[in-house]
Amino acid sequence: MxxxxxxxxxxxxxxxxxxxxxxxxxxxxxxxxxxxxxxxxxxxxxxxxxxxxxxxxxxQRHPNTFGDAVYAVKAKDQVQLDGYDNDWQQPIAPELNWPFMNANMSLAAQYQGDDLFLKIQLITDKSAFNLPGANEWQQLQLKGLSDHNATTVYDIHVAGDGQFIIDASDSPNVSHHRAKGYWRTTAWGASIELKLPLSDFNRGLSLDWQRFERTFSKANQAHPLADVEDSVTNQLRSSLGTLGGFRPVLRQDDxxxxxxxxxxxxxxxxxxxxxxxxxxxxxxxxxxxxxxxxxxxxxxxxxxxxxxxxxxxxxxxxxxxxxxxxxxxxxxxxxxxxxxxxxxxxxxxxxxxxxxxxxxxxxxxxxxxxxxxxxxxxxNRLLFISLIAFIILVLGLLSYATWLTWRVNRLSASAATQMQQDANYSGELPLIKSQDELGELARNFNQLLTLKQQQTDYLSSLASKLSHELRTPLAVIRSSLDNLSHLQQNNTEQTPFITRASDGCHRLSQIITAMSEAKRLEQSLHDFDYQLVNVPELLKELSQAYQQTWPDHPIEFINQLGPEFEAWIYPELLVQALDKVIDNAIDFAKATTPITLTLTLCKNELNWQIDVYNQGDALPQQHELTIFDSLVSMRAQQNKALPQDTGPNQGKSHLGLGLYIVSIIQKHHQGTCRAQNVDQGVVFSLCYPLGQTNTQRG
Amino acid sequence: MQRIIALVEDEPTIAANYQASFQRLGFIVNVFATRSQALSYFGERGLPDLAIIDVGLADEYEGGFDLCRQLREQSATLPIIFLTARDSELDEVSGLRLGADDYLTKDISLTQMVARVKALLRRVDALEQRGNQDNDVLTRGEMEINNLTMTITWHQQAVELTLTEFWIVHALAKYPGQVKSRQQLMDAANVVQDDNTITTHIKRIRRKFKHIDADFDHIRTAYGMGYRWSAQ
Missing domain, CATH: 3.30.450 (Beta-Lactamase)
Structure with missing residues (x-):
């Protein structure tokens, strides 16, 4: 993770x-x-x-009241007495209903200031008007009960639609009360709006819809309208409502x-x-x-x-x-x-x-x-603050992780580059001055790489130092043997031993010379010319020369870059490097198997390379990168260099210096070299950058 | 007349071996362990016929170089050979610039050393008797190789070559067009060196010729094989 x-x-x-x-x-x-x-x-x-x-x-409820209360809602607007209830407060005030057969009477109340507004709706199939001369007539009788227990009676009987004024019936306690009303005939009966003094109804209200039958006296039956007072008798036939009893009147009290x-x-x-x-x-x-x-x-x-x-x-x-x-x-x-x-x-x-x-x-x-x-x-604040804190924390942690990852990757990449076999450790690692654990890690890496570099330098100079130190004792032995051989010219018993010792000295001399070759090469690199060379021609010529040198192995040259391919190289150094690689390939190739030189482009198409392939034992996997180091040799030789050989392999030893010289030459070309195992053999690749010009090299 | 060889070497066993070998061949060998001993002796008895000098002398890291410079100041013709364990390019170039006739590493055989000593003495003799030795001259185009004086001229101008370089050029020019491998050149020059050193010698020889003639291009590289002298 x-x-x-x-x-x-x-x-x-x-x-x-x-x-x-x-x-x-x-x-x-x-x-x-x-x-x-x-x-x-x-x-x-x-x-x-x-x-x-x-x-x-x-x-408080008056003791004389009973039943459902008449509840008066406080009106917000002035009620117009017109028989329409559109100016009544909505939702409409609670109503009381008195149904009977097909008839019904409903009552709703509303008050404003000192006025009580009543809306009475009658449902009936008969006319409710009080027409003169009719046998039947109707009236609404309202009674109010005041705070002073005074009763006020309002009888409402009209002859037709329209506004009317009613007078309260005389009462012992109230002198005179007048009220206004409006009667409007509707399809189902009548709608009556009344405006009454609120004080008359503070404690109770009684409403009756009364129907009377009018009877006339015998004397005046021919002229019933001649004298009403004396000749007419009103007889109550039916009544609908509170039947004279009072209902409590309730309202919100300011x-x-x-x-x-x-x-x-x-x-x-x-x-x-x-x-x-x-x-x-x-x-x-x-x-x-x-x-x-x-x-x-x-x-x-x-x-x-x-x-x-x-x-x-x-x-x-x-x-x-x-x-x-x-x-x-x-x-x-x-x-x-x-x-x-x-x-x-x-x-x-x-x-x-x-x-x-x-x-x-x-x-x-x-x-x-x-x-x-x-x-x-x-x-809300908690959630908001928590959310902000969480976001900040997550962002902070992610930023920190990114920063850490960047630092680790930087250190890792730098260390990986420095660990490569052909890199010289410059002593410059990132984070080396940091005081945290990564800094400590960088310093440990630094120590490790410094040790590796010291070891590499030591190995690089070891051969040269050894050759220098060995030359003097070798000179002592050799000169002693030379002298001895002159003294013992006629001693047949000792001569073979002196000869063998001299041969040993010669081989040792070759080894010492080879050991110092790398150093001498490094010192003379600046003497070589950088030239634009037709590489296929060079390799073709080389292949032929190699074929003459090693006739037992077919030397094949494959050119994948065309005959006109030219590149800026140090031709003598390249040949010297190739000599070492071919020599190495011959040494480790199976007998009579071909050696193949291939001129091709690298996979990245930014470099060109020369591949040298030989069949034979594979390189140990872990040494593919270190085989070009000084004094590294790890393949088993294919029984080529026997002591009795007198050819170019005579007394040949593999000290791991040849490929080290190759790496020096490749570095001078700003190229690379690598070895890898392929099917049944090994390929050594010498890579060179494309597009170098003389000016780039100065 | 016996020739006197001065051997300046701080390693007594090597000095003794060389002394014995050269004495057996009829040379008088004076061995010195330090530069001061040698200079003191030369001051009293005069210069030897040939000097073989080690670069590092006792506590003088480059005492041999100093001695070479001092001897060359006293004589321009005294053959001087450096015999040292140091095989670096820098040391060799330094030694040759100081006027040494050759620079050899200590693993050289006595036979090769004797060949050099004799050749150098022969050259001195030939130079002293110039005029009578013209018959041993090899001419290759503009080049003349005098085998006795071991000198080479190009366009009648002397090319300053060391003994090793002379032998390499001689080996190449003797059979023009024939490729000489590095090993063959080493054998001709009586040296045991690595391929790279031969390459360096060739580079140095070309440079010396080009110093006289910028168009010089007669030493050709046969890649993978060696070098050859081209007449054209």
Whole structure:
């Protein structure tokens, strides 16, 4: 696994940081939730206490009222008395219905300031007008019950569509009341809008749709309209509605709202309902920012953090100003949590009991917005900071890994180059001055390469030093033998031994000469001419010469570059190098097998090369690169150089100097040399750069 | 008349062996271990007929070179041969530039050494008796080789060659067109050297001829075989 991958995996551990932060936020959220419950309970208690201290403000049910209440919604706009309900508040106010047979009467109420607006819809298949002379007539009788227990009666009977004014019936406590209304006949009956004094109906309302039958006296049967007062009798035939009883009139009380407003806190909604769930007052605290500043993923994560899956779903608790779920009021002082997406809602109920007949409930709800704002923003910050930290860390680690990899690769490449067999270690390795472990590694490499270079230099100079040191004792032996041979000219017994010793000296002299050849060559390199030479001709001439020298081996020359190929070379040095390679190939070739010289392009097509192939033993694999070093020899010779030989191989020894000379010559050409095993043999390749010019070499 | 050879060599066994060998051949051999001994002797008794000098003398790393320079100052014709274990190109060039007639490594056989000594003495004699020896001259185009004085002229100008170089040129020019291998050239020059040294000798010979005639191109390379003298 590469260094980058390792560090990337390690950086993933950093994801534990936001996880730990999430756990922390979860704890904080729970603490905040408990705190919120406590705060809401306190607000609720305070509000209940205030209301209990002000029982008169609560619109208590009058003992004379019963049945479903008439709930008046506070109108926002002025209601136009025109028989159309388009100016009534939407959703439309709750209605009361009194159905009978095919007829029905419905009532909706709305108030604004001191005015009470009623909308009465009659469904009937008969005319509801009060026409003179008709046998039947109808009326709507409204009764109001005021705070002072005064009853006001409004009888509504009109003769046709349009606006009308009604006067309240005399009452002992009320002098005079007038009201306006509008009657509009509809397809199903009639729609009546009324504007009444709210104070007359504060405590109760009674509505009856009455149908009367008119009877006339016998004396006036011929002229029924002559004297109505004396001759007509109205007999009630049917009545639909409250039948004279009062229904309580309920509405939201602004006074209570004003009373509760100071007690409310941010995000809290406080609602006062009566025992039937009618909303009597509702106060909303200042809103808080509801949303998590983020996107859907944050909401998902936050919902997961809240762990509110098990909570019931939150729904609106009021519909048309009435509690939708009456069972809520039974959850006295029990904080109940609901979920709504990633948000949560808290609901608490406090009962207010004034007397046996008057039971109210204070319902407080608070959304999780406060929590969200507190914890959510922290959560967002945490996630954001963690994400940024993670990205920075990952980028940092990747950059660091890249930097490390670059340094390691640089060191590795440099060391690999320096380790090559034909490279002289210059003592310059990257990172060698770094104080870290890589610097230490570079310094160790430096020591290793310096030792290798020292060893190489030592081996390179060893032959020369040895030859220098051996010449003097050899001269002593040789001169002694020469003298001895002159003294013992007639001694047939000793002469052969002296001759053998002289031969040994001669061979030793050859060896010493060969050992110093490399050094002499290096010293004389600058004496050779750099020339543009027709290489195929040169090689052809050489092949023929080699063939004469070694007639036992066919010498083949293959030219793949064409007869006109010319190159800038040191011809005498190239020939000298080739002599060594051919000599080496002959020595290690199987008897009578051919030696092949091939002139070709290198694979990279930037160099040309001469390949010398011989069949024979393969090179040891590990020495393919070191065979050109000084004093390296490792192939088994093919029984060519026997002691009794008198030819060019006589007494020939393989000290590994010949190929070292080849490497020196190749370096002088700025070329390379290599040896590799191929099928049944070995190929030595001498590579030279293409495109060199005389000017490049100066 | 016996010839006097001065052998300046700090290695006593080698000196003794050479002394014995040359004495057996009728030479008088004076052996000196140091430069000062030799100069002192030469100051008192005069210069020898030939000097064989080792480069490194006792504690003088290049005492032989200094001695050669001092002797050459005293005599331009005194044959001087360097006999040393040092075989570097630099040492050889240095020695020859100082005026030595030859530069030999110590592994040379006594026979080869004696051949050189005799040849050099013969050359001195021939030079002293110039005029009577013209009959032993080999002419190859613009080149004349005097076998007795072991001198070569090109366009009638003397080419300053060492004894080894003379023998190489002589071997090549004797049979023009015939390729002489390096080994053959070594044998002719009475040396045992590596191929590269022969190549270096050839380079040096060409350079000396070209110093006189820039168009000189008579020593041709037969790649893979050796060298030959080209008449054209």
């Amino acid at each position: 590469k260094l980058k991958t390792q560090l990337l995996l390690i950086s993933i551990v950093m994801l534990g940081l936001p996880w730990a932060g999430c756990q922390s936020i979860k704890e904080i959220t729970q603490v905040l939730a408990t705190s919120q419950e406590q705060m809401l309970a306190n607000s609720l208690n305070s509000a209940a206490l205030v209301l209990k201290q002000q029982p008169s403000m609560l619109n 006074e209570i709202t004003r009373l509760l407003t100071p007690l409310i806190q941010q995000g809290i909604q406080l609602s006062l309902v009566d025992q039937q769930g009618w909303l009597l007052s509702q106060v909303n605290g200042p809103r808080v920012n509801r949303d998590i500043p983020g996107f859907w993923l944050m909401e998902k994560i936050y919902a997961w953090l809240q762990q509110n899956d098990a909570l019931p779903q939150w729904r609106e608790i009021f519909e048309r100003n009435q509690l939708v779920y009456p069972e809520f009021v039974s959850q006295f002082k029990q904080p109940t949590w609901f979920k709504q997406g990633y948000r949560s809602h808290l609901l608490m109920v406090e009962p207010i009991k004034l007397d046996q007949h008057s039971q109210y409930y204070l319902i407080a709800t608070q959304g999780g917005e406060v929590l969200i704002r507190l914890a959510g923003s922290s959560f």
